[in-house]
Amino acid sequence: MTLAAATWVLIPVKARGAGKTRLAALLSAAERESLVEAMLEHVVDVTQAQVARIVIIGPERGGIAAHLERFEDPGGGLNAALEHGRRGIASRSDAPERLIVLPADLPCLVPDDVARLRDLAAGAVGIAPDRHGHGTNALSLPLPAAARFRFRFGPDSAALHRLEAEILRLSVVTITTPGLEKDIDEHSDLADAAHMFSPAS
Ligand SMILES: Nc1nc2c(ncn2[C@@H]2O[C@H](COP(=O)(O)OP(=O)(O)OP(=O)(O)O)[C@@H](O)[C@H]2O)c(=O)[nH]1
Ligand SMILES: O=C(O)[C@H](O)COP(=O)(O)O
Numbered sequence: 001m002t003l004a005a006a007t008w009v010l011i012p013v014k015a016r017g018a019g020k021t022r023l024a025a026l027l028s029a030a031e032r033e034s035l036v037e038a039m040l041e042h043v044v045d046v047t048q049a050q051v052a053r054i055v056i057i058g059p060e061r062g063g064i065a066a067h068l069e070r071f072e073d074p075g076g077g078l079n080a081a082l083e084h085g086r087r088g089i090a091s092r093s094d095a096p097e098r099l100i101v102l103p104a105d106l107p108c109l110v111p112d113d114v115a116r117l118r119d120l121a122a123g124a125v126g127i128a129p130d131r132h133g134h135g136t137n138a139l140s141l142p143l144p145a146a147a148r149f150r151f152r153f154g155p156d157s158a159a160l161h162r163l164e165a166e167i168l169r170l171s172v173v174t175i176t177t178p179g180l181e182k183d184i185d186e187h188s189d190l191a192d193a194a195h196m197f198s199p200a201s
Pocket of ligand 1: 020022057058078103104105185201
């Protein structure tokens with residue numbers, strides 16, 4: 001099996017209207033929602049040809065990415081949602097050998113970023129830190145070796161995710177690229193998403 005055929009991607013997305021609240025002082029609810037949708041569509045477009053399957057975890061959101069398989073969000077936040085998604089995927093008879101967790105807010109993501117997360121040595125965990133080096137913008141988990149890797153998104157998640165890999169005695173590869181570093185959280189990040197806004201807006 002090729003690495004692409006053996007890899008699935010799990011993309012977490014919040015409910016319509018619930019995302020990017022930290023940008024509320026600068027963007028209206030409608031603008032935030034169209035930014036979320038444009039970024040999600042970008043991440044899906046870039047990822048599609050690189051892997052066997054993409055699964056969305058989150059509530060139905062008005063037809064966006066509707067062609068993809070979707071798991072309902074169990075509630076309880078991002079880590080709980082990802083755990084639920086991984087468990088559902090790992091229990092399949094056609095479960096992948098590698099699962100990449102990719103947030104939907106990476107407007108500069110390019111196909112090679114996904115390939116780098118995908119093409120790791122068997123048994124290695126890939127961690128892509130955010131631009132500050134503290135957060136985690138993507139994780140690449142070998143299955144079933146990392147079936148019990150605890151998701152620890154939140155403050156200092158990059159260090160905590162490294163620790164989780166060490167606990168499972170899995171090697172860690174840190175992947176730092178412009179496309180993976182640039183998630184959109186705060187006003188100062190918005191320049192990296194300028195190409196996601198239509199000229200009229
Ligand atoms: N399904 C699901 N996705 C989530 C949850 N929390 C965050 N996400 C998604 O995870 C990715 C990264 O989340 P954040 O960077 O915190 O983005 P955000 O929550 O939209 O932004 P803020 O509201 O400003 O915190 C985005 O694609 C979010 O939609 C959750 O509880 N469930
Ligand atoms: O663990 C992290 O890196 C953060 O919780 C991810 O969220 P952020 O995109 O809000 O930094």
